[in-house]
Amino acid sequence: MAKKNRFDEDERLEEEFNINHLKRTFVYIGRRKKSMIMALLFSAVSSVCSLIPAKIIGYAVDHTIPNKDVRQLLLLALAVVVIVALSVTLAVIRARIMTRVGQDIIFDIRTDLFNKLQELPFTFYDSRPHGKILVRVINYVNNVSDMLSNGMINFVLEIFNIIFILIFMFTTSVKMTLIIFAGVPVLIAGLAMLKPRQRRAWQIVNNKGSNMNAYLQESINGVAISQNFVRQDENETIFDDLNLNNYESVMHAIKLAYWTTNMVDLISIVAISVMYMAGVAWIRPAITFGVLLVMADYAWRMWQPIINIANLYNQLLNTLSYLERIFEIIDEPVLLTDSEDAKELPPITGNVDFDDVTFCYDDGDENVLEHVDLHVKAGESIALVGPTGAGKSTIVNLLSRFYDVTGGSVKIDGKDVRDVTIHSLRSQMGVMQQDGFIFTGSVSDNVRYGRLDATQEEIEEACRTVFADEFIREMEQGYDTQVEDKESTLSQGQKQLVAFARTLIRDPKILILDEATSSIDTKTERLVQEGLDRLMDGRTTFVVAHRLSTIKNCDKILYIANKGIAEMGTHSELMKKRGFYYEMVTAQM
Numbered sequence: 176m177a178k179k180n181r182f183d184e185d186e187r188l189e190e191e192f193n194i195n196h197l198k199r200t201f202v203y204i205g206r207r208k209k210s211m212i213m214a215l216l217f218s219a220v221s222s223v224c225s226l227i228p229a230k231i232i233g234y235a236v237d238h239t240i241p242n243k244d245v246r247q248l249l250l251l252a253l254a255v256v257v258i259v260a261l262s263v264t265l266a267v268i269r270a271r272i273m274t275r276v277g278q279d280i281i282f283d284i285r286t287d288l289f290n291k292l293q294e295l296p297f298t299f300y301d302s303r304p305h306g307k308i309l310v311r312v313i314n315y316v317n318n319v320s321d322m323l324s325n326g327m328i329n330f331v332l333e334i335f336n337i338i339f340i341l342i343f344m345f346t347t348s349v350k351m352t353l354i355i356f357a358g359v360p361v362l363i364a365g366l367a368m369l370k371p372r373q374r375r376a377w378q379i380v381n382n383k384g385s386n387m388n389a390y391l392q393e394s395i396n397g398v399a400i401s402q403n404f405v406r407q408d409e410n411e412t413i414f415d416d417l418n419l420n421n422y423e424s425v426m427h428a429i430k431l432a433y434w435t436t437n438m439v440d441l442i443s444i445v446a447i448s449v450m451y452m453a454g455v456a457w458i459r460p461a462i463t464f465g466v467l468l469v470m471a472d473y474a475w476r477m478w479q480p481i482i483n484i485a486n487l488y489n490q491l492l493n494t495l496s497y498l499e500r501i502f503e504i505i506d507e508p509v510l511l512t513d514s515e516d517a518k519e520l521p522p523i524t525g526n527v528d529f530d531d532v533t534f535c536y537d538d539g540d541e542n543v544l545e546h547v548d549l550h551v552k553a554g555e556s557i558a559l560v561g562p563t564g565a566g567k568s569t570i571v572n573l574l575s576r577f578y579d580v581t582g583g584s585v586k587i588d589g590k591d592v593r594d595v596t597i598h599s600l601r602s603q604m605g606v607m608q609q610d611g612f613i614f615t616g617s618v619s620d621n622v623r624y625g626r627l628d629a630t631q632e633e634i635e636e637a638c639r640t641v642f643a644d645e646f647i648r649e650m651e652q653g654y655d656t657q658v659e660d661k662e663s664t665l666s667q668g669q670k671q672l673v674a675f676a677r678t679l680i681r682d683p684k685i686l687i688l689d690e691a692t693s694s695i696d697t698k699t700e701r702l703v704q705e706g707l708d709r710l711m712d713g714r715t716t717f718v719v720a721h722r723l724s725t726i727k728n729c730d731k732i733l734y735i736a737n738k739g740i741a742e743m744g745t746h747s748e749l750m751k752k753r754g755f756y757y758e759m760v761t762a763q764m
């Protein structure tokens with residue numbers, strides 16, 4: 176079997192800091208270029224506006240107030256109000272634009288992820304808990320959106336802010352600006368030291384959160400079994416452990432994040448204190464009280480963007496660890512694609528040939544099937560029986576080309592399945608899984624899933640054919656009754672009948688059925704059997720069969736064992752032979 180990841184197992188972490196993940200996000204950001212540029216412009220004007228009042232106040236302290244010029248003071252006060260109002264308005268507009276951009280980015284990434292998930296092979300889903308996939312599509316995408324929208328803008332903006340503030344500072348006092356700036360190299364060195372530890376800490380947070388989510392999902396799916404086996408206490412203990420691991424990893428990452436903020440705070444306070452001391456020492460004639468006031472304001476303002484950049488940097492490290500997981504799915508190879516010269520498979524009659532087929536799963540070291548030869552005529556029904564793990568599902572999966580054979584070939588109407596497009600191949604087949612999955616929607620919607628342009632009459636006709644019509648009509652809202660897979664409006668047998676109708680409406684020439692093993696009441700069992708007979712009528716059918724009634728009625732029975740077809744024949748032929756099949760049937764009886 177494929178190497179599985181479990182809920183209590185951390186996923187592999189990327190060793191290197193991979194800046195390419197960030198570069199790739201520019202595809203998403205690039206689609207919103209106009210909005211981003213507009214937001215950036217508004218932000219830039221808004222922050223320049225926010226710097227001007229300090230200059231005006233400094234001027235008023237040094238000139239207007241000593242001159243007792245009340246008119247000028249009022250005008251300056253009015254100018255401050257107008258500038259602040261402008262700055263706030265622009266900031267609000269920018270926030271609105273960026274909320275939209277953030278949501279657009281989430282939308283795009285989620286669409287790409289979902290489309291990819293639709294194409295990925297079964298092996299991808301087999302190899303990890305589904306909760307770990309969900310957490311990427313839901314939580315991780317949410318978490319990266321803010322950094323990719325607001326974060327990016329703020330990053331550029333804070334750099335502009337620092338430049339603007341520096342210009343204002345240098346034009347006010349060069350000496351004091353240099354004092355303030357002396358702390359910056361110390362800060363950069365500190366950040367460089369903390370970076371690897373922070374990155375690893377956020378990666379671990381994601382892993383622990385993902386493990387917890389995977390277990391949560393498994394517990395919800397298996398809640399009936401847990402309660403039946405009275406496993407609540409054990410489950411709580413497992414969840415407590417996962418929850419605690421998650422809690423501790425978050426606390427560790429936050430502690431490291433605080434180190435960054437505390438370091439910036441400390442350096443800024445020291446630098447500003449030194450500036451005050453120097454300012455007081457130099458006051459008059461070198462520095463006026465107004466200049467000291469203005470410089471103090473700018474010094475606080477200069478450190479604020481630096482603190483913001485430090486926080487953004489924390490967020491960026493966190494975002495990169497999410498992106499790593501998101502792009503891992505987007506880059507996951509789709510194992511089976513159309514060959515370059517694949518042709519459309521013309522409408523088939525349903526002849527199937529397995530010629531000397533050998534097969535081994537990618538990661539397996541042993542062949543599951545060896546030299547299998549099987550020739551089925553259109554309209555024949557084939558029952559696949561045999562011990563668990565013998566390769567029955569593998570045979571039908573090769574037919575729908577969910578995997579490619581390692582040796583030999585699988586042909587439909589004489590055409591190798593590898594030479595035709597996957598769409599034209601699978602759209603002429605009907606595959607029914609064990610439990611007859613029910614999608615959320617009405618009963619009609621569930622049948623229409625088989626062919627989207629089916630009319631209501633066709634839907635009802637299909638249901639009549641497979642004996643589903645009667646119980647559907649007995650429901651309060653008949654065909655409009657809302658159903659979903661997990662709820663109990665439909666019994667197991669009824670779900671199967673609806674699934675039969677869904678398959679019938681598609682009218683496939685080849686039918687693949689994985690028969691349910693779960694027991695159903697005798698009346699429904701009879702209905703299911705009759706429905707199945709109708710469904711199979713005139714189609715080539717492969718059924719991984721468990722019910723003797725289904726097996727007996729098939730034209731050929733294949734007993735799969737020892738990497739191939741150990742026995743083949745009709746029920747009576749195989750019973751006479753007294754081999755594997757005979758033993759299986761007598762054991763069942």
Ligand SMILES: Nc1ncnc2c1ncn2[C@@H]1O[C@H](COP(=O)(O)OP(=O)(O)OP(=O)(O)O)[C@@H](O)[C@H]1O
Nearest residue numbers: 176177298301536543562563564565566567568569
């Ligand atoms: N995706 C996979 N990757 C690796 N090995 C697999 C995979 N799927 C099945 N196998 C292995 O291939 C062998 C055949 O499996 P298969 O599911 O075809 O058996 P089966 O006869 O249908 O069993 P069952 O009756 O239990 O459904 C088993 O040993 C199984 O462990």
